[in-house]
Amino acid sequence: MTQGRSFTIGRRSLVQGGLAAGISGIAWRDRADAAAITLNIEVDAGQNELPFRWNAAALKTHFGFDSKLLSLPFVGQYEKLVTELTARSSVYDVLVFPPYFLGDFVALGFLRELDPYFHLLDPKLADYLPVYRDPVIKRAGKTYALMYDGDLLQLTYRTDLFGDPKEKAAFQQKYGHDLAVPTTWEEFMHVAEFFTRPPNLYGTAFYAARGFCYAWFINIFAGLGGHWFEADMKPGIDSDTGVQALTMLVDMKKFAPPNILQVDYPTLNEVFLNGSTAMVVQWDDLALKVENPAMSKVVGKGGFAPCPVRSYMPYSRVMAVSAFSKHPAEAYKLISYMQQPNVGITYVYDPECGEDPYRESYLNPAAVKNHTGQPTMSPEAAKSYVDAIRAGLEAGYPELSIPGGPRYIDILDLYVNQALAGSLSPKAALSACANEWASITEAEGKSDQQKAYSAWIDSFKQVGLKY
Amino acid sequence: MGTTVAGILSPGRPGVTRNWFGWWLMAPALVMFAANCIFPLAYAVVVSLKNYQMLIPVPARFVGIRNFLDIFSDPLFWSSLKVTASFIAGVVVLQFPAGFALALLLRGMHRFQTLAATLLLIPTIIASSVAAFQWSQLFNYQFGPLNFLLGLFGLGQPTWTASPTLALPSLLLVDFWEWTPFMMLLLLAGLHALPGDIIEAARVDGSRRWQIVWRIYLPLLRPVIGIALVLRVLMSFKTFDIIYVLTAGGPGTSTENLAYYTYIVGFRYFNLGYASALAILQLIVVAVLAKALIRLTHRPSLGGAT
Numbered sequence: 065m066t067q068g069r070s071f072t073i074g075r076r077s078l079v080q081g082g083l084a085a086g087i088s089g090i091a092w093r094d095r096a097d098a099a100a101i102t103l104n105i106e107v108d109a110g111q112n113e114l115p116f117r118w119n120a121a122a123l124k125t126h127f128g129f130d131s132k133l134l135s136l137p138f139v140g141q142y143e144k145l146v147t148e149l150t151a152r153s154s155v156y157d158v159l160v161f162p163p164y165f166l167g168d169f170v171a172l173g174f175l176r177e178l179d180p181y182f183h184l185l186d187p188k189l190a191d192y193l194p195v196y197r198d199p200v201i202k203r204a205g206k207t208y209a210l211m212y213d214g215d216l217l218q219l220t221y222r223t224d225l226f227g228d229p230k231e232k233a234a235f236q237q238k239y240g241h242d243l244a245v246p247t248t249w250e251e252f253m254h255v256a257e258f259f260t261r262p263p264n265l266y267g268t269a270f271y272a273a274r275g276f277c278y279a280w281f282i283n284i285f286a287g288l289g290g291h292w293f294e295a296d297m298k299p300g301i302d303s304d305t306g307v308q309a310l311t312m313l314v315d316m317k318k319f320a321p322p323n324i325l326q327v328d329y330p331t332l333n334e335v336f337l338n339g340s341t342a343m344v345v346q347w348d349d350l351a352l353k354v355e356n357p358a359m360s361k362v363v364g365k366g367g368f369a370p371c372p373v374r375s376y377m378p379y380s381r382v383m384a385v386s387a388f389s390k391h392p393a394e395a396y397k398l399i400s401y402m403q404q405p406n407v408g409i410t411y412v413y414d415p416e417c418g419e420d421p422y423r424e425s426y427l428n429p430a431a432v433k434n435h436t437g438q439p440t441m442s443p444e445a446a447k448s449y450v451d452a453i454r455a456g457l458e459a460g461y462p463e464l465s466i467p468g469g470p471r472y473i474d475i476l477d478l479y480v481n482q483a484l485a486g487s488l489s490p491k492a493a494l495s496a497c498a499n500e501w502a503s504i505t506e507a508e509g510k511s512d513q514q515k516a517y518s519a520w521i522d523s524f525k526q527v528g529l530k531y
Numbered sequence: 532m533g534t535t536v537a538g539i540l541s542p543g544r545p546g547v548t549r550n551w552f553g554w555w556l557m558a559p560a561l562v563m564f565a566a567n568c569i570f571p572l573a574y575a576v577v578v579s580l581k582n583y584q585m586l587i588p589v590p591a592r593f594v595g596i597r598n599f600l601d602i603f604s605d606p607l608f609w610s611s612l613k614v615t616a617s618f619i620a621g622v623v624v625l626q627f628p629a630g631f632a633l634a635l636l637l638r639g640m641h642r643f644q645t646l647a648a649t650l651l652l653i654p655t656i657i658a659s660s661v662a663a664f665q666w667s668q669l670f671n672y673q674f675g676p677l678n679f680l681l682g683l684f685g686l687g688q689p690t691w692t693a694s695p696t697l698a699l700p701s702l703l704l705v706d707f708w709e710w711t712p713f714m715m716l717l718l719l720a721g722l723h724a725l726p727g728d729i730i731e732a733a734r735v736d737g738s739r740r741w742q743i744v745w746r747i748y749l750p751l752l753r754p755v756i757g758i759a760l761v762l763r764v765l766m767s768f769k770t771f772d773i774i775y776v777l778t779a780g781g782p783g784t785s786t787e788n789l790a791y792y793t794y795i796v797g798f799r800y801f802n803l804g805y806a807s808a809l810a811i812l813q814l815i816v817v818a819v820l821a822k823a824l825i826r827l828t829h830r831p832s833l834g835g836a837t
Contacts, residue, residue: 139779143798150585168586273693274781323672325782326693468586471800478784485695485783496606507587 101129101391103398106145107160109135111418112213112381115402115411118435123401129394131158139275142470149174149386157389158398160212162379163200164469167516169384170203171467176385178207181396191405194527195460196422199520201382209382210403213412214422216456217283217376220336220350221245221343223367225259234258245369246343249287249312252372256319259342267319269335269344272484273328277313278477279378283345285309286461287373291531297505297514301476302498310483310490317484325484337361345371347379348456351449352415352432355441359415366445368452375456378463381419410435420453427454462524462531466516468504475500572814579807586801598808608809610784611792614699615768618788621703622710622767623760629707630714630759635744637715638722648719651712659709663776666705667692670777692778695785702786705773710766714759721755722748757828761821768817789813 107113113133120131134156136144142165148155149172159175169175178187187210189197201209225231226243235243239254246252256267270280282290288309291300300306317324321335333350335341337360344350353359354366383399385392401407405425412421414434421427429446433439441449464472479497482488488496505513521531579598583591602608633651637644654662669677670691678688691701725748733743749756771790774780780787780795787795793813797806 146586146801147798172586172588274779321672322688323690323693325695326672326690471586474795474799481781482783485781485785487695487783487785507584 101394103129103131103157103389103391103395104134104155105131105158105160105398106134106136106156108138108141108381110138111416112160114414114417115212115419115435118411119402119407122407123398126401127394127397129391129398131398145169145174146172149388152388154386154388154390156386157391157395159384159386160381161384162463163209163382164379164463164465164473166200166203166209166382166384167465167467167469167520170208174387175208176387176389176392176396178210178385178396181385181393181400182207184393185397185400185404187400187403188405191423191425193422193424193427193457195377195457195462195524195529196380198527199462199523199529200380200465202523204519209384210399211380211408211422212383212399212403213379213381213419215377215380215420216348216453216460217279217345217371217378218348218351218452218456219245219343219345219369219371220354221367221369222339222362222365224365225342226367231258245367246372249284249309249372253312253315253319255343256316260319262322264340266321266335266341267343268316269320269324269327269332269341270313270316271328271332271346272317272320272324272481273326273331274477274481275328276378276477277480277484278473279376280345281310281313281476281480282378282461283371283374283376284312286376287371292464293517295514295518297510297517299498299501301494301501303494306494307491310480310494313480314483314486314490325481347418348420348449348453349415349418351445351452352413352440355445356415364442364445368445368449370452370456370459374459374461376461376463377457380422380463409433410437413440415440460529462520462529466513466520468508468513471504472501475504575807575810578803579811581804583804583807584800584802591804594804598805599812601805602808602812607784607787607792608789611787611789614784614786615788615790617699618703618706618770619764619767621700622706622763625703625707626711626714626763627756627760629711631718633711633715634718634722635748637719648716652716653712654709655713655716657709659772660776662709663705663773666701666708666773667777670701692786693782695782698778698782698786702770702773702777705777706767706770709773710763714763717755717759717762718752721752724755725751753828757825760828761824764820764824765817768813768820 105116107116113135116131116133123129123131141161145156145159145161145165146168149169161169166175189201189207192201192211193214196211196214201207201211226245232243235255235258238258241251241254243255243258244251246255252268258267259265260267271277272280285301285306288305290303290305290309293300321327321340323331327335329347332344332346333353336344336346336350337353339361348368351366351368355363357363360366383402385395385399389395403422405423408419408423409426409431410433411417412419412426413432416434425431427450429443429450432441432446432449439446463469476497479488479493479500483490483493524531578591580593580595581591582594582597637648637651640647657665669675672678672688672690672693675691677691682688689697692698729751730743730747733747738746769790770788771794774786774788774791775794778786780791789809790813793806793809796802796809
């Protein structure tokens with residue numbers, strides 16, 4: 065009996081226990097399934113990883129998956145991604161890259177179209193600044209990416225120097241016009257020359273190292289009225305305007321620190337933040353660093369303005385889902401979450417990272433806060449900064465984003481760098497570059513390139529951007 | 532028929548069977564060799580004859596030797612060849628005498644020779660990319676210790692890797708620091724292997740030290756010098772990491788050597804046909820260069836062992 069009773073109880077217990085275990089097992093397995101997913105995020109190493117780190121716990125809470133950063137060096141990101149994705153590798157679920165890769169990546173089938181996933185989490189695209197919406201994240205009407213960083217070149221200058229009555233008088237006497245924030249490249253050169261007093265103060269500095277020196281050339285080129293290509297795909301840089309712009313950039317070296325050919329993004333920040341330069345054209349996140357006492361010796365002395373005539377929009381970053389991801393829905397949720405209005409606002413004004421605003425709702429001085437919600441600028445500086453971004457975007461000049469974009473740009477960078485190094489004259493450099501561009505156009509198919517270029521330009525015109 | 536490994540291992544078998552057994556023993560190594568050396572090389576040759584561009588989604592076509600012909604009209608190829616030649620010349624001219632001098636110095640040391648050699652070899656042991664990163668700090672125009680020291684003596688502040696004229700010498704300096712000890716090591720081993728009685732006889736005959744170096748050490752070391760130079764020339768031809776980290780080929784193309792240019796064409800522009808042609812051409816140039824160096828340093832009339 066005892067045994068039988070024991071057996072009966074034991075059997076009932078076993079059944080009950082088994083059911084309970086089964087039910088809890090299913091529940092546990094569901095959680096385990098969610099928890100078992102780890103999304104790999106490719107992003108360029110350094111400050112741009114931070115928003116993903118800050119939001120990793122929230123992503124886990126909201127969606128149940130883990131995220132892991134697979135950082136790539138900033139230089140070499142394109143090569144690494146192309147080799148990995150050509151091999152149809154599923155190592156990356158989420159890709160973070162500049163939109164000028166998008167032309168190639170869409171053509172090569174590296175990215176998933178995102179529109180079918182929008183129902184999972186509305187990306188709220190209506191709030192995007194128009195310049196970043198259709199032209200940047202879409203190709204042929206389909207969405208392939210969502211914004212992460214809206215880049216723009218901006219003029220940052222020393223208000224104490226520009227406002228000094230003695231400096232103003234001396235400038236007026238020398239140049240016959242007022243010392244003011246330059247609105248043309250001629251005025252820019254005057255101001256740069258005026259403040260060049262080595263070794264303690266230089267008029268300006270710019271990104272002259274290999275990698276992005278082309279952007280500082282295009283910034284001037286656009287301001288002088290240049291275009292990437294003519295309608296027949298003849299390179300626009302091989303022109304009087306191109307030569308004038310490159311000559312101006314080469315001449316600008318005279319007003320810059322002696323190691324100018326070594327100046328890259330962090331060095332350019334540094335030469336302004338340490339007070340040794342009167343003004344620089346730099347990506348707009350420099351403003352946040354200027355007003356950060358931990359980074360800057362010129363806190364409260366920073367003024368912000370759009371670049372003369374046009375403001376070039378080099379780089380930026382978008383988030384996309386790899387075509388080879390095994391978890392595309394989860395990857396979409398991750399990128400959509402990261403750019404939600406209430407999430408993006410936590411990082412686009414944080415001086416620790418390099419992200420910049422891309423939504424209309426972000427262009428609000430009161431929103432200029434770090435990821436913990438602390439204001440990062442005085443209200444006056446924040447207003448000046450946000451106004452400069454808005455004005456810059458209104459006169460924005462887009463980064464080339466058609467198939468072959470990275471190759472056109474890298475070749476241009478090489479020849480601009482050769483001109484800066486003095487090994488080629490501006491005319492010879494641009495002429496050689498134009499020949500290389502013609503070869504790329506020919507290899508890609510001239511008529512296809514014409515169509516792609518025309519569609520890309522139209523997308524900017526449709527949002528009201530002058531080209 | 533000479534003694535074979537197979538013959539040694541299976542002495543009782545007839546000749547044919549013994550040979551097969553030998554082949555079977557060698558098979559894994561041969562398969563590995565074919566997979567790792569022959570196949571990639573053959574594949575590169577095939578790709579070099581096609582217009583294979585990875586980023587253009589159309590099938591690659593056979594174009595014969597067009598990629599090779601294009602190379603000769605490519606100004607970037609010629610400028611990279613010039614940089615490569617200048618770099619190799621700098622390496623040989625600077626590192627051989629310095630390595631030889633260090634080897635002589637160490638050979639003359641009666642105490643701490645091993646310790647000194649080990650310490651001198653540290654730069655060679657460090658990964659090149661790490662060494663290049665360290666040098667990038669040293670070369671820093673504003674905060675680098677090199678410019679600080681030069682400034683103390685009023686010698687100005689060079690812009691090192693930012694200068695089109697100084698960038699290549701800066702790379703040579705890094706390479707000198709990293710690889711001269713390797714040259715020293717090879718030559719020191721050669722010096723240790725020299726027959727002592729000849730040197731002793733020269734001393735007894737009243738030869739001065741420089742005469743011993745010039746008339747005995749150098750001729751007898753010729754095979755070792757040949758190997759050392761061939762190795763350094765081959766390594767210099769392939770120099771990539773310090774260029775990648777320190778200058779990225781710039782300013783302009785002032786430090787873009789053939790290896791770096793091939794990388795740019797292959798992995799930035801993904802023009803794999805042209806990059807493969809560049810690689811094959813380099814292989815031929817290196818092979819010819821190595822053969823010439825070996826012949827030069829192994830001429831029997833000059834006393835070299837063959």
